[in-house]
Amino acid sequence: MLLREVDWRGMELPPNTPNARPSAAVTVNNPARAAELFEQSVAIMARLRAPGGCPWDREQSFDTIRKYTLEEVYEVFDAIERRDFPHLAEELGDLLLQVLFYAEMAANEGHFTIAEVLDHLNRKLVRRHPHVFGEEASRAAGNQADVDAAVEGSSAAVLRNWEEIKLAENRAKGAPAGGTGENLPVSRLDGVQRAMPALAEAAKLGAKAQKSGFDWPSWRDLLPKLEEETRELEAEAASDDPARKPAVEAELGDLLFTVVNLGRHLGVDAEMALRGCNRRFRDRFREMELAAERPLEELGPDELEALWAGAKRKLAVEGQK
Numbered sequence: 001m002l003l004r005e006v007d008w009r010g011m012e013l014p015p016n017t018p019n020a021r022p023s024a025a026v027t028v029n030n031p032a033r034a035a036e037l038f039e040q041s042v043a044i045m046a047r048l049r050a051p052g053g054c055p056w057d058r059e060q061s062f063d064t065i066r067k068y069t070l071e072e073v074y075e076v077f078d079a080i081e082r083r084d085f086p087h088l089a090e091e092l093g094d095l096l097l098q099v100l101f102y103a104e105m106a107a108n109e110g111h112f113t114i115a116e117v118l119d120h121l122n123r124k125l126v127r128r129h130p131h132v133f134g135e136e137a138s139r140a141a142g143n144q145a146d147v148d149a150a151v152e153g154s155s156a157a158v159l160r161n162w163e164e165i166k167l168a169e170n171r172a173k174g175a176p177a178g179g180t181g182e183n184l185p186v187s188r189l190d191g192v193q194r195a196m197p198a199l200a201e202a203a204k205l206g207a208k209a210q211k212s213g214f215d216w217p218s219w220r221d222l223l224p225k226l227e228e229e230t231r232e233l234e235a236e237a238a239s240d241d242p243a244r245k246p247a248v249e250a251e252l253g254d255l256l257f258t259v260v261n262l263g264r265h266l267g268v269d270a271e272m273a274l275r276g277c278n279r280r281f282r283d284r285f286r287e288m289e290l291a292a293e294r295p296l297e298e299l300g301p302d303e304l305e306a307l308w309a310g311a312k313r314k315l316a317v318e319g320q321k
Contacts (some may be wrong), residue, residue, distance in 0.1 A: 219265035287311035
């Protein structure tokens with residue numbers, strides 16, 4: 001079956017699907033309406049970049065837009081964490097704008113168009129889901145891995161197939177999945193992208209190594225390792241020699257890597273844990289500022305510690321941690 005023969009109609013999640021979240025009013029996607037609006041978005045982006053369009057948009061490049069992409073991703077994160085769904089719809093639009101912007105710039109330079117972006121996405125989704133679209137459609141979309149499409153409702157089996165198909169894709173490209181483009185030996189860790197936040201990369205590296213049996217037996221076994229890495233960091237940091245800074249950075253990295261893997265063993269995502277900690281710190285610090293009778297800069301360590309403890313107690317009573 002060719003990819004274009006896949007029947008895309010009715011692929012929105014119906015209200016009675018087990019995975020659908022029950023709600024007072026179920027919203028169902030309208031593919032035709034979405035396609036119409038997407039076409040408008042593509043046309044608007046092309047107009048902004050065209051001669052006589054927006055001077056600012058026309059001046060932008062891949063390098064100047066990158067920072068905005070990262071900002072938009074974290075604004076999406078923030079809206080999700082606050083369950084601010086009206087705002088989330090807007091933020092997802094802003095994130096989609098980044099994709100349209102990159103695609104239009106690529107088209108201007110003769111590299112590719114938004115149609116090729118969508119084609120890559122659609123083919124990837126079909127070839128990595130043989131259990132949904134069928135093995136014939138998956139192979140027509142480029143799957144070269146031999147996987148068992150009969151996953152029988154197992155998410156773990158789906159993930160195993162996904163990784164096997166992904167690895168086969170990258171072997172066919174002649175480059176490791178990590179995207180270095182270098183002629184290096186194939187490693188199980190090649191499937192972990194470098195282009196992600198360091199905390200997420202560390203967790204994925206640990207999870208990949210675990211599948212080969214290279215891991216700590218339990219989270220308790222990581223506690224002595226934390227102490228060991230802390231002692232090594234302390235030993236390096238005790239020196240005032242600026243030449244030791246790379247060693248201090250390396251030891252701090254080892255400590256962070258161990259903490260991330262402790263979170264993995266506990267079933268806690270380190271990135272999400274740190275974001276939660278950052279939110280609590282913001283809330284507590286704000287309470288300190290509100291409770292202080294004088295500017296914080298004028299207070300001593302004991303007074304600041306007392307304000308911090310008071311802020312923690314107050315927020316705990318209000319249901320925050």
